[in-house]
Amino acid sequence: MSQKKKRRLYIRTAILIILLAAVGYTLYANLNKDNQGKLSVGDKAPDFQLTDMQGNTHRLSDYKGKGVFLNFWGTYCPPCKSEMPYMDDVYKTYKNKGVEILAVNVGEANFIVNKFVKQYKLSFPILMDKDRDVQSVYGVDNLPHSVLIGPDGKVKKVIIGNENLTKNDFKGFMESIKP
CATH class of the missing domain: 1.20.5 (Single alpha-helices involved in coiled-coils or other helix-helix interfaces)
Structure with a gap:
């Protein structure tokens, strides 16, 4: 050869x-x-750092001792649009009771998100996950995707893509993570 x-x-x-x-x-x-990136009830919620629409930095660890309703969403998502007013209504009541809502927008431009926030008159922090790093860490595939985190930093419930949630459902979620 x-x-x-x-x-x-x-x-x-x-x-x-x-x-x-x-x-x-x-x-x-x-x-x-x-099996990668999926959170289960009882897991410690991974810490993260994101910036909100006003440029303020938020870390999950900043909310230690509070309940956190962590919501991943997009402006193009019909269930996200329907649940945002309910979330804002309950936020106004529960923010003074030790419960925070952190709404994480996944990969959209500030202009689009800002227009959406103004349209729905949202008062809770809107965090921007431009590179979708936090989305990946939390194993989020479908939107909306919410993670209820107790004051101890552990996952209490994971809610994935439900179109039939009511305002009472959101009140129940907030009660379940209230300190």
């Missing part, structure tokens, strides 16, 4: 091994993705 043919054989073999490794890793990652 000539040197050229041997070299070609080695290169083709190396490329084949690299491709097989990539396919194997992809299969492994996809089979295990359901």
